[in-house]
Amino acid sequence: MNCEELRTLVGAEPNSTNPEVLAHIESCPECARYRQELQAMDRLIYRALAVEAPTETIASPPKQTQNPSRVWRMAASVLIAVLVGAMSLWLLTPRESFAAEAINHVKHEQFSLVRTSETVDDQELEAVLAASRLRLKPGAAKVSYAQSCPFRGQRVPHLVVQTEQGPVTALVVTDAPTQGREHIDEQGFQGEIIPAPRGVIVVLGQNVPVDAVARTLLSALEY
Structure with a gap:
């Protein structure tokens, strides 16, 4: 497995335990770092998706005040959208010149x-x-x-x-x-x-x- 093939596979499944992936990252620091960065981004998005609205009871607010639960959900949605957009941009940005x-390709052959x-x-x-x-x-x-x-x-x-x-x-x-x-x-x-x-x-x-x-x-x- 070369670097191109690994990055395609890991880009789709950062936590892959494919034996070829594990063997490659042991000998290729660049690809190992690439996988770690993808895994970190995955964890960040997971935490954002796990956000829940506050459950405490809140006294009836004045009519002009928005419902806190609704505001919280909207904020979480915006955060998720930003994270997904950032990850897409990161994946599309060349990691090397x-x-x-x-x-690196020539060195593999x-x-x-x-x-x-x-x-x-x-x-x-x-x-x-x-x-x-x-x-x-x-x-x-x-x-x-x-x-x-x-x-x-x-x-x-x-x-x-x-x-x-x-x-x-x-x-x-x-x-x-x-x-x-x-x-x-x-x-x-x-x-x-x-x-x-x-x-x-x-x-x-x-x-x-x-x-x-x-x-x-x-x-x-x-x-």
């Missing part, structure tokens, strides 16, 4: 970052790209790894391109907000987030230049 998420002369089968590569309505011009790049992976709620082509300096990873994220070019230098990875005809392309290497791969994909990918 785009670059950090891309790096670190085994793919090896020098090799082997390339993936043309039909396999074509199928991975076709799932995102993409096509790579034949012979444009030496792709040694190609998978359709979950990333930010969608499936994206995850490619590893072999260069003379070493392997370079590319995530072709077709459904992403428009943004300018962004340099990445985090956690031992260097790379770029590059605007594309649809979405962006994230290219990452470890002490390996990525510009040539970025240019190749921008010119050779057909959207």
